Amino acid sequence: MKSRTIQAVCFDVGSTLIRPCPSVAETMARVAAERGHDLTVRDFEPYMPAMDAYYEAEYLRDGDFWCSHEGSTAIWLDQYRYVCHLVGIGHDADGMAGEVHAAFERSDHWEAYPDVLGCLRALKELGLLLAVVSNWDAGLEDLLRGMQLLPYFDEVVSSAVVGYRKPDPVIFDLACERLGVGAAHVAHIGDRPDADGDGASAAGIRPIIIDRRDAETDCPHVRVRTLSDIPSLL
Structure with missing residues (x-):
């Protein structure tokens, strides 16, 4: 990976x-x-x-x-x-x-998991672009703004806004287009092996599954237990 x-x-x-x-x-x-x-x-x-x-x-x-x-x-x-x-x-x-x-x-x-801010800061220090790609309602950007997470992200792609939802590769394609980065140079982190893992893979993006409870033992994608492991994988 x-x-x-x-x-x-x-x-x-x-x-x-x-x-x-x-x-x-x-x-x-x-x-x-x-x-x-x-x-x-x-x-x-x-x-x-x-x-x-x-x-x-x-x-x-x-x-x-x-x-x-x-x-x-x-x-x-x-x-x-x-x-x-x-x-x-x-x-x-x-x-x-x-x-x-x-x-x-x-x-x-809502609250951010304890490992979130450290991960986002580390990725920004590496010079990486960050985006949200989520099956969520149209209030997602306001929610992230209220949680003071929005400044970390260059793009926010909500399914309810764009009309496509994971695992449809189109929603990932839209994120890549907005970021101006080809799919082969993008990783996606999410908790669902189907929506996040299979969807990202179908779009040519590298999936990483965050499995905090070690419950997805049959997952075919790379798994991590904490977001703190993400920077070292990239």
């Missing part, structure tokens, strides 16, 4: 650069309490794996919801509604989902 030909690095966002903080369960519990429901975070936490499974099933069935802001918003809302039904407050699912979604549109409900 090590090569001196890399001129630019692209990053996925969710589960790669940032994570919810407070967690989804904590945020749903807060909103529920504010709306008069006698529920705590302990009531929501057991249903987080089911929420993840719901998203995964919808994504594998037809992930094109990421190709528009409306579709991207809908999948967020649907996940929160689903949890509300599981926890027994389905009658308030719409109101709950709307408030939870509004919370996660704000930068104060």
